[in-house]
Amino acid sequence: MIQLRDVYYAYLTEPVLKGINLDIPQGTITVLSGENGSGKSTLLKVILGELIPQQGEVRLMDTPVAEMTDFSAVSYVPQVQVMNQVAFKITCLELVSLNLYREFGFWKIPTQAAKAKARKQMEALSLSEYIDTPFNELSGGLKQRTMIARALVNEPKLLILDEPTANVDAESTKAFLAQLNQLKAEEHLTIVIVSHDLQALQENLAIDTHYRLRLGELSHA
Numbered sequence: 362m363i364q365l366r367d368v369y370y371a372y373l374t375e376p377v378l379k380g381i382n383l384d385i386p387q388g389t390i391t392v393l394s395g396e397n398g399s400g401k402s403t404l405l406k407v408i409l410g411e412l413i414p415q416q417g418e419v420r421l422m423d424t425p426v427a428e429m430t431d432f433s434a435v436s437y438v439p440q441v442q443v444m445n446q447v448a449f450k451i452t453c454l455e456l457v458s459l460n461l462y463r464e465f466g467f468w469k470i471p472t473q474a475a476k477a478k479a480r481k482q483m484e485a486l487s488l489s490e491y492i493d494t495p496f497n498e499l500s501g502g503l504k505q506r507t508m509i510a511r512a513l514v515n516e517p518k519l520l521i522l523d524e525p526t527a528n529v530d531a532e533s534t535k536a537f538l539a540q541l542n543q544l545k546a547e548e549h550l551t552i553v554i555v556s557h558d559l560q561a562l563q564e565n566l567a568i569d570t571h572y573r574l575r576l577g578e579l580s581h582a
């Protein structure tokens with residue numbers, strides 16, 4: 362699903378990523394940890410083709426990422442801050458439905474079918490009571506969960522999560538990680554998680570591989 366070969370990336374002169382090799386098979390859960398500033402977000406951006414490495418090769422779903430035009434099978438949820446707001450008034454259901462825009466048809470507005478799918482996805486993440494709530498009024502944890510519902514609604518093959526349990530209480534974290542296990546087992550979803558919350562992950566998540574990024578190099582944790 363993801364392959365990196367000898368990848369170097371530098372913003373300025375000193376490389377942040379120094380010869381990264383990585384193989385992530387389909388249907389696995391990979392955890393990526395490392396100190397603040399160790400390059401985790403940079404690595405995610407390289408995997409997603411947002412940053413082009415100066416050296417090395419990045420392949421997503423057997424295609425060089427630089428040649429990919431259709432990213433519909435890839436969902437990325439950046440870290441959500443409590444202060445994150447969307448610029449216009451929108452309910453959670455509308456926000457989740459918007460990620461089905463490929464199905465909107467001629468009028469380019471969410472269809473009833475898209476809304477029904479979004480509703481089902483929100484229910485699966487225990488968000489039923491927030492369907493009509495304006496997104497900007499939610500707490501950080503609920504915003505995070507709504508963004509994850511949005512990421513899952515178009516049935517991706519690859520889900521990349523940056524600090525998904527930050528600002529989320531212990532009980533919701535546990536429920537959310539159980540859902541990730543289920544998505545791996547039932548949908549064969551490939552999941553990559555950047556996290557500091559290692560104890561919760563190790564206790565509740567069916568992790569296949571845990572890598573640590575340190576001084577620009579990746580090793581098994």
Ligand SMILES: Nc1ncnc2c1ncn2[C@@H]1O[C@H](COP(=O)(O)OP(=O)(O)OP(=O)(O)O)[C@@H](O)[C@H]1O
Binds near residue numbers: 372396399400403404
């Ligand atoms: N746009 C940029 N321009 C220059 N340097 C940058 C830029 N973005 C990040 N860096 C530097 O690259 C290094 C890695 O940053 P990155 O955000 O990838 O780390 P991180 O492990 O994700 O950190 P955190 O855990 O704090 O999110 C840091 O030294 C950071 O200051």
